[in-house]
Amino acid sequence: MENNYHVCTGCALLCDDIEVGSEKNKINKVFTACRIGMAHMKEGKGEAIFRVDNKSVDEATAINEAVTILRNAKKPLIFGLGASTSETQKIAIKLAKKINATLDDNSSFCLGGVVETLIKNEMKTCTLDDVRNKADVIIYWGTDPSDSHPRLLSKYSYFPRGKEKQRGWEEERTAIAVDVRKSHTAKISGNYFFQIPPKGDEEFIDAVIAGLSGKLPKTSYNYPPKKLLELANILKGAKFGVIFVGCGLIYSLESLESLSRLMKVLNEKANIHLMAMVGNYNSMGFNENLFAETGYLNSVKFENGIVKHGPEYSIVESLKAKTVDAALIVDSDPFSILPRSIVKNLQEIPVVSIDPYETLTSRHSKVYINTAISGVEAGGTATRMDRVKVSFEPVIEANRPSDEAILKKIMEAL
Amino acid sequence: MTNAMELYQMLPKTNCKKCGKASCMAFAVVLMARELKPEDCPPLVEEPKYKENYEKISNIFKPSENATETGLIVHEDLCFGCGNCVVACPPNVANDPHGVGSGNAPTNPNKLVLTVQDGIVKAQNLGECRRFGKNKILCNGCIVTCPVEAIEFV
Numbered sequence: 001m002e003n004n005y006h007v008c009t010g011c012a013l014l015c016d017d018i019e020v021g022s023e024k025n026k027i028n029k030v031f032t033a034c035r036i037g038m039a040h041m042k043e044g045k046g047e048a049i050f051r052v053d054n055k056s057v058d059e060a061t062a063i064n065e066a067v068t069i070l071r072n073a074k075k076p077l078i079f080g081l082g083a084s085t086s087e088t089q090k091i092a093i094k095l096a097k098k099i100n101a102t103l104d105d106n107s108s109f110c111l112g113g114v115v116e117t118l119i120k121n122e123m124k125t126c127t128l129d130d131v132r133n134k135a136d137v138i139i140y141w142g143t144d145p146s147d148s149h150p151r152l153l154s155k156y157s158y159f160p161r162g163k164e165k166q167r168g169w170e171e172e173r174t175a176i177a178v179d180v181r182k183s184h185t186a187k188i189s190g191n192y193f194f195q196i197p198p199k200g201d202e203e204f205i206d207a208v209i210a211g212l213s214g215k216l217p218k219t220s221y222n223y224p225p226k227k228l229l230e231l232a233n234i235l236k237g238a239k240f241g242v243i244f245v246g247c248g249l250i251y252s253l254e255s256l257e258s259l260s261r262l263m264k265v266l267n268e269k270a271n272i273h274l275m276a277m278v279g280n281y282n283s284m285g286f287n288e289n290l291f292a293e294t295g296y297l298n299s300v301k302f303e304n305g306i307v308k309h310g311p312e313y314s315i316v317e318s319l320k321a322k323t324v325d326a327a328l329i330v331d332s333d334p335f336s337i338l339p340r341s342i343v344k345n346l347q348e349i350p351v352v353s354i355d356p357y358e359t360l361t362s363r364h365s366k367v368y369i370n371t372a373i374s375g376v377e378a379g380g381t382a383t384r385m386d387r388v389k390v391s392f393e394p395v396i397e398a399n400r401p402s403d404e405a406i407l408k409k410i411m412e413a414l
Numbered sequence: 415m416t417n418a419m420e421l422y423q424m425l426p427k428t429n430c431k432k433c434g435k436a437s438c439m440a441f442a443v444v445l446m447a448r449e450l451k452p453e454d455c456p457p458l459v460e461e462p463k464y465k466e467n468y469e470k471i472s473n474i475f476k477p478s479e480n481a482t483e484t485g486l487i488v489h490e491d492l493c494f495g496c497g498n499c500v501v502a503c504p505p506n507v508a509n510d511p512h513g514v515g516s517g518n519a520p521t522n523p524n525k526l527v528l529t530v531q532d533g534i535v536k537a538q539n540l541g542e543c544r545r546f547g548k549n550k551i552l553c554n555g556c557i558v559t560c561p562v563e564a565i566e567f568v
Contacts, residue, residue: 005519017519030532032519034495038533132517146561150496151517159501159559160517169502184561188498 009375073326080332082280085380133162143246146184285383499556
């Protein structure tokens, strides 16, 4: 078989070993990718759609309308970009500066806190290739990669043979799942699945720390101390451990203090790394790009060259307080992912949606511009969840403009 | 899964040797290994008193619908293509250690038992499967690694 591999931009794993078969500029066969990747790669089709007030228009009209909305807005919001290329993100940051916009992405209500500690090198991290080659203890905490990042277990973490782990998962690796329900990943972990009640993570961390220091681990929900001590012993013996942290853990913790305490204690006795289970394929890239530009990861507001940062500039808080009067949504679907009480405020302001897919947001937008799918119809670069840069070329020829081209045109017109 | 003793119970138990084996128990063992078929026992087929048992044994060996030669079924509606089974399958690892054995794309697809195509696992080259042939063993590498029980052997 020809070794002509493509990168899948279906999730933050950015699998770089996907082969495709195509006919008449349409992908009809996808090899090695999971179902998410397959659906993502096969989606590329059709002509561009431009809509204003749900009526089809031409490209120039749609861009003009978008420009008018952004020009008339006093406090615009730019949101999304987790599923855009780094090039698009950089233009969006420039655009936000130019129009004094509030700029935010999903990380403000997902894994932003953990990602920040990783970008600032406050916690020990590693790459996915290190995990494959060296990891002996792998913990999935508050996350179900089997469903969200299907190939994490098979391509990087648990099942593959690595350079220093030639005998594979049966003998040399231990997979541990900590979750509130028996997820698909927990099923793989078998006896090392630790089921805790919702909001029980903080206590569980304290109990593990107690176990690590040789004390009797106690929890208010009476988790069997024997099992906790067993977990502590496995962690103590880890030569190269990695904790994959998901939203389940982050939502349950009041602050990241307990997690960093756990990491500190663990690394006194063993070698444990932390990785954030970032969802969108280039969410990490957005956080890095914005950090390089402003020193913050998300929730920023530009005001005549000054950068303001704080939770009040996140999409949730700014919509709740109605401090924005127009929104530019790029490659994201807030109508589906945010609660109704928040999103109803988004319905009251004009929304410009730039997205390769028809979404609930695109249907509720004043202006909708349908763009090329990055990674399938458009090339670029992105940052994987372990902060490795991956660049990709388009797989098929696009009939639609890329996000980058559209944002550039809007920028020029402004 | 049935065993040789259960099959023996359903055979005529007359040790007539018409099948070419020394005893009915020996026939049950080779039947279990699928080297001979139930039809190779003439009394079982011909004599009406064994009719019921013959039907029972035939049903055991009747290939299930959609099942491959080794009895492997992939429930395509459940599988989401994570590829755990592809990477864990022992013949896959042995035949392609740097490709699928290391979690990557297959470099030697002609010798692989399991590959992922269009987001669903596909079984092929069953001659390589450890459940096939004379020295078969009840390997369950692909079953225990599947998070959604999409692989089954019948």
